[in-house]
Amino acid sequence: MRFNRAITPVKVLSFDLDDTLYDNHPIIKAALQAQFDHLASIPQWQAKGPNYWRECRNRVGETQPELQSDVTKWRQVALRYGFAQLGFSERQAQEYANAAYKAFADARSNIVVSDDVLELLAQLREKYTLIAITNGNVEVDKFNLKGEFDLVLQAGPHGEAKPSRALFDKACALLEVNPSDILHIGDSLDTDVQGANNAGCYSIWLDNQNCIYSYKGLADIEITDIMQLALLTK
Missing domain, CATH: 3.40.50.1000 (HAD superfamily/HAD-like)
Structure with a gap:
């Protein structure tokens, strides 16, 4: 000291x-993988390729920079945006986003x-x-x-x-x-x-x-x- x-x-x-x-590094890695695995089970999202999540996150961060200090809300809004861009209704986009975020959050707290x-x-x-x-x-x-x-x-x-x-x-x-x-x-x-x-x-x-x-x-x-x-x- x-x-x-x-x-x-x-x-x-x-x-x-x-x-x-x-040590948060392996925890975040596992949480991201849980989110990606969940999203990969949705054909419309999977068809957009491996960079689609990052594109959605970056787009939301650019258009709503105030979210960048709230990583939870940023992730939730980016997921909802991604599903909306795929043509899901507002209700469906919210439901799919909630499920994807839950996959992330459950693994995120596996500490x-x-x-x-x-x-x-x-x-x-x-x-x-x-x-x-x-x-x-x-x-x-x-x-x-x-x-x-x-x-x-x-x-x-x-x-x-x-x-x-x-x-x-x-x-x-x-x-x-x-x-x-x-x-x-x-x-x-x-x-x-x-x-x-x-x-x-x-x-x-x-x-x-x-x-x-x-x-x-x-x-x-x-x-x-x-x-x-x-x-x-x-």
């Missing part, structure tokens, strides 16, 4: 979810967080309020993070995606704390660290992805393994 700046005592630990508390991480959260909960602030669309109530957080905020339904300060501001309002009472932990400099810094919260960067980021600011603390957070219980 490396400190780039001194921090004052905090009351709340805020966690990003994907690629912070679990098992390690016992070590769950034990870490239990230790941290003895000293801090634990919350989650995520840009993703995972539903924590569907896997073994259920009940681990006092508050879960998702980009889209609850506010603009990180690095906007919106979700952090909402957390402060709901918990009745100051920004400096929150320490946010995440794997992305561009979204997690920048977002927390924008909001006046403290930040911990989990540097374990070997990614290149555009944000040049510093996290208050840097770690390379989530288990290093056990030091916060001392």
Whole structure:
């Protein structure tokens, strides 16, 4: 654990979810495959070829850019658009889109967080309020993070995606704390660290992805393994 700046005592630990508390890459891969397998069972969609989904998603993203901060709604609208373009009625397009999204969402929540991480959260909960602030669309109530957080905020339904300060501001309002009472932990400099810094919260960067980021600011603390957070219980 490396400190780039001194921090004052905090009351709340805020966690990003994907690629912070679990490896999200195989989960997303499986969820996309589940969606593609479902769509391949529909002859009209299958006939459009392998790039049709991407074309629909990109088209909706271009015409409705506000959806890009709500990945769930973006996917749902793109699926509905795709079926409408195939000539399905509005009702049919919605029904087919719902079924395709369900295939994705069910696989998306097929997550098992390690016992070590769950034990870490239990230790941290003895000293801090634990919350989650995520840009993703995972539903924590569907896997073994259920009940681990006092508050879960998702980009889209609850506010603009990180690095906007919106979700952090909402957390402060709901918990009745100051920004400096929150320490946010995440794997992305561009979204997690920048977002927390924008909001006046403290930040911990989990540097374990070997990614290149555009944000040049510093996290208050840097770690390379989530288990290093056990030091916060001392």
